[in-house]
Structures are given as structure tokens and as C-alpha cells.
Amino acid sequence: MKKSNKKHFIRKNCPLLLMVLPGAAWLLIFKYLPMFGVVIAFKDFRYYPGGFISSMIHSEWVGFKNFEFLFSSNDAYIIIRNTVGYNLVFIITGTILSVAFAIMLNEMTRKKLSKIFQTSMFFPYFLSWVIVSYFVYAYLSSDKGIINQMLLSLGMDKTSWYTQPKFWPMILVLVNNWKHLGYSTVYYLAAICSVDKTYYESAMLDGATKWQQIKYITLPHLKPMIITLTILSIGRIFSADFGLFYNVPKQSGPLFPVTNVIDTYVYRALMYSGDIGMSTATGLFQAVIGFLLIMLTNYIVKKIDKDSAIF
Amino acid sequence: MKKSFLFMVTVCFMIMTLLVGCGDKQASTDHNTPAKGNEDSSESKEKPVKLTWYTIGTPQKDSDVIEDELNKYLLEKINATVDIVMFDWGDYNEKMQVKIGSGEIFDIMFTCSWANDYATNVAKGALYPLNDLLEKQGIEIKDSLHPLFLEGAAINGEVYALPTNKELGWQAVWIINKDLADKYNMNLEDMTTLESLEPYLEMIKENEPDVIPLTLDLSNTPYVPNMDTFFGDQMPLAIHFDAPSKIINLFETDEALEIFKTMYSYYNKGYIHPDAAINRAGDYNKAGNFFITKAHYQPYAEVLWENGDYTNTNIAVRPIHEPFANNSSTRGAMQGISFTSKHPEKAMEFLNLLYTDPYVLNLIDYGIEGTHYEKMNDFHIKQLPRAQDAYLFPSFSIGNLLNTYAYEGTPEDKWEKFEEFNNACINAPSLGYTxxxxxxxxxxxxxxNVAKEVSSSLFMGAVDPDEYVPKAVEKLKSAGIDKVITELQSQYDAWQKTR
Structure with a gap:
């Protein structure tokens, strides 16, 4: 590469480079710089004079000891099954529902109405899980809950919702989708809007039905988006949404077999010891597995369809 | 082309990092100035030391005003000033973890058994050992504190933080809705154990459909008689008062089984809220829709309760057991010195004033006389409206309660009663064992995790103990509770020998 070329490149792209700068700086300072902190996962962290870095250096190496608690208990199987299982269901149902809703919103002829729907679907996304947990409680409370009142008025018996694990997988999937649907629909709605309208026009001229248009034009255009978002969410498959699993079941003990996930388990486990090493170990474990899974999924996607892979 | 791009980005980052680094350094040198100045000018008048103090409570509008007033006094008295920084109840734990973890230089911190955990801080080396300082700068503290306080605070013989001089022990009491008790002509003297409440609960259940007869919840579980649950109510580890040399699994004791059975029958008879295992009962108490609930007592607590959480009812109080002191009661509120402090001696001098100088203590607790409160006599004060708006401090968190004023209406002998109460406390077997x-x-x-899973439904009677307790014990065993007990037992034996 010639020198003049280099200069030219920088001059030409200067505004773009400046635009990248804040984001890149943020990424470096908050995502890459703290990364060397993962060594804490292999240390018995104690405080030493001279600040965090010196504490980190002086703390004793303990190898993989901090990871043991995740796998040694009998609950290890349950929490990993719950975490991965729920996340898979969330990815599948979430994708199907948000694609379906995006198409439906797009097909609505009265744009004002579709905006109203879109906004009201978006609203739950901004609620904190603590507030959502009270919404759910209003439905499921034993004595005054809406559902139990309905059951009573139909002449059926009340149910103690917070002690019956069998209902909770469904409740959690429902609540999670209700909260996140509006947000993920926006992605797909944006992707649909960018599809060239002439496709639809020529399809209509050829006599394609609405269903055929969706099947042969919209969905293929959405495919890259679906694949990218799915690969990215598979990267977080070992990390559960703490707020959902901690607040919504109101920490009810009998529900633990279906609501305890890695994040809530670790939170409860470290309440007494407050061990930074063990919580770092968990985070590192989740990140490494997530990274491997992203690589694997991407590899598989690449094998099947080269253009759809992210890298 | 690619290379040059990378190069430029790297340069940008390096500049940014440098800038960030510089900013940091400047801030930290600022922080250190008083310390350096101190050494330099020792031949002339010593430069005053600035102490930074992190403590718990909702930040208050007028705290600067109080700080200025306090610092005028402290400059003369111990040639130091204090910067009081309060973090709100919910934030305190997290904020302090960051402060301590990052090695920030500060002097004094609030630490206790329920926030910014004392034992963990000691184990991680965050607190400055105080035995030597207590002998020099803090000798008066030792005189003013009940000896069991320091015994409970000591870990391997070393005290790392100073407990507030307040009620020393736990005593669980029933709080009874006196309006209802009078209406049905009940004999309060009969209400002692959980079982003894049955006929009264039944009467209320039949006649007062809107009232929850017994408002216990997951954070307020029934007291298991004769058990020192030295790890807190949520963990099934206990020591029996009559067999004080042995650590046992609470769920395997007859005492616990009795409580579970009673609660199970109360649950089925509808005496407690069906969602008690996931809910808080505070709202029912506040609204007056309760008949009996449980709380921890201190002398004249009923006066505070009637003005606070039980404004809608008259209440009566009945003790469930004799008061006893264990680690969580003696470590309920403490002030410690940070291991990063540059002036531990000065910090101790200041802490000493909190225990011995009523002016300093009352200034921090109640604000400025004439602005935030008015003195009625030597003991009673009247709160002025400004205090409600701009200055309320949790007085239990610092110093020596026995040196503080009290609001009007408080019985004159309150502090004498505190001393009586403290002298009546017996030691729990585990007092001082960490x-x-x-x-x-x-x-x-x-x-x-297993304890969290099983204990709330057992304690709230939501499940049949005959069937569920063996399951719970089995689960605890497979989680490794036997190994925990064996290890704790050997530590406990060793600790007992050193006493």
C-alpha cells in the first residue's frame, strides 16, 4: 500500500472514523479493558492495600476451585436444564411470534391502527420485572387473584398457583414473550419495510395470493435477519434473565425445580459468602460456553448457506 | 489500508486511556492532600485531618448544615473534620462492595450482620483491627459498652468494628391487636407459645372474617424454642440451648417439627394468609387487619410501634422467650475503620466521641437545636417540621443510644430499662463464634439453595411436615449439609477451647 493512498483513505473516511470513535471507545473501556478481570475467577479474592489491581495481583491462585460449586451440587442438572431449556423455548417462540406479528402489523391497511398496536405491544418492554411480578400476582394470588375468582364463579375449586410447579413453564414463557414481543417485532418490521415494493407488485400481477406473497417474498427476505438474531441469542443461552426467574415466581420454594436457573442459583448461593471469585467464575463459564455455541452455530449456518453466516 | 486504520484506532484509544488515567490520578492526589500536609507542617500547627465516613440511611437535604456545625466542634476538639456520606438502605450493600473492592481510601464505614456483612468484610481483610486502638484512643468506649457487645464483635479475639450500644439481645414477642383482644375479653397472659394461641385464633377466625388472625410471613417466621439459629433464620443450622456443644440440623429436631405441625394445622384452618410463603404481611398489620404477629423487642418498642407500623390499632406485647444475645443481635449495627484509612487513630478518636460526647451524638442523630428540634427538658425533645423535611438520621446505627435524647412521650426510664434488658440477656452458645x-x-x-427452597413452605405451614420434612432433610443431606456441620463443628470445638 502506498503512502499517499493511506493519507487519502484517512482523509476520505475521516467523518466516518470519527463517528466510530465514541462507540469503539465505549466498547474498549467497558468491554475489553475489564476483561483481564477474569483472572479473579481463578483466585481467592481478598482485599490488599493499593486498590483493586493490587488486590487482584496479591490474591492467591486456586485453579478451578471457584467453578466447583456450579457442578458439584445435585441441582447442577436442574439449573442447567432450566436455563438452556427456557432459553431455547424463548428463542423459538419469540422468533415465531415476532415474525408473525411483524407481518400482521405490516399487512394492516390502516396505518394509524397498526401504530397503536405496535406502541401498546412495546409498552411492557419498559416495565421492570418487579412491577411485572405484581401484575402476575394480581392474576394468580390465592385469595383475590383474578383467575381464582373466575374459577370460583364458574363453580370450580381455587388453585394455589405459587405452589404448583406444573403451571410455571407455561406462565414464564407467556410472561417473557408478552414483555419482549414488542421490542423484537420492531426489528422484523424494519426489515420488512426495506423489502423492495416492486417484488410484491409483480407477484400481484402474476396473481399470487397474500399467503404466497408472504411465503415467497417476505419470509426469504427476513431469513438473514432471523439467522443473525438467533445466532446472537444462542450466545446467551447459558445466561438466564435474572429478573424474570427471580421476581415473577416470587421466590416460591416449591417452584424451584422449574424456576431455578444458573443466575438465581448463584445469587442465592453467594448471599452468605459474597464471593467475587465464584461469581466471576460463573460469568466466565457462561461467556465461554456462549462463545463456543456462537462459533458452532455460525459454522453450521455457513455449511448450509454461506451468505447467511455472520462471519 | 486495513493496517493504517487499525493503527489510527489504536492511537485514539491510547490517547483516551491516557486522559482517563490522568483524570483518575488527579482525583486521587486531591484526596491525599490532607494526609501529606499533615506530615509536612507538623512543626507548626498540625493540619486538620479530613475523615471520610460512609454510613447507611436515606441521604438528607440538611446533612451539609449538620456537617458544618459538627466540624466546627470537631476541629477544636480533635483537630479533624468529617465528611458524612450516606447511602440509601437498598443501595448501601452494593455501593460499599464497590468502594471496598476498588480499594478506595476512606476512613469509617457502617457494617453489620444484615448489610455490608461484617464477617465477610473481616474474612476478606476490609476492616482495620481495633484492639490496639481501643486500648489507646478508645478506652472510654470499652467502659460504656456492655462487655457482651465486644465479645460478640470479636473474631479470633480481635475486634474489627464497634457495635452501637443499644439492646443487646433478641427477644421475639407477639404483637397483639388489643382492640380485638378487649372486644372478645381475652386473657393475654395465656399467650406464650405458638400452640397456646389456637383458641384465640379460632375465635377471631369465626367472628372477624376480614381479619387475618396470624400475620407471619417468609421474613417473619415463627420462633423455634430453645434454638440458637446462629446462621440466621433462613439457614437450618442451630445449636440447642440445653446441648450447647453440638451443631445440629434444625429440620431434624423435634422442636422444629412441632412448629411445622402447628403451622400446618393453622394453615389448613385458615389462620394465616394462604400466600404467606411468598408475601409480606406488613400491609395487613398497618391497616389493622391482623390479630397477632411477631416482632423483635427492645424496651418500650410498643411506643415506637404504635406511632409507626401499627397506627390503626392499640397493641399489646407478650414475650415468647427470654432475651438472648447472639452474633446477629450484637452485630446488628457497627462502625468500623477501613483498612485503607490513612488515619485510623483519628478515626478512632472520632468514634470515641460518638460513645462519650452527647453533643456530637445528638447533633448527628437529631440535627441542630432550634432548627430541627426543641429541647423540652434534659431528656425529651420535640421534633420541628424542618427535621421531617430535611434531616432524619437512623440513630440506632451509631454510638451510644443511652446518651441520646428521646421524643416527647417516651417514658423517662427508657435507658434504665435498656440497661435492665441488656443485663437480663443470656449468651447464646454461639456468641462470638464466627x-x-x-x-x-x-x-x-x-x-x-435447598434451604431457600424448603424452609418457607414448611415454616408457613403450606405443606404437610410428616411427608415433607424427611424429603427436606434428604435434600439437605445430598446438598452436603453433613459436611458443613462436621466442618463447622470442628471449628466450633476449637473456638470453645480458646475461650
């Missing part, structure tokens, strides 16, 4: 969990971390993690 478990070292470093070798049983994995087991503790598993046991904590």
Missing part, C-alpha cells in the same frame, strides 16, 4: 466458610464454599452454596 464460622469460616472458605473450605466448604461449594456445600454452602448448595445448602443455601
Amino acid at each position: 464460622p469460616d466458610l472458605s473450605t466448604i464454599k461449594s456445600e454452602m452454596a448448595a445448602v443455601t
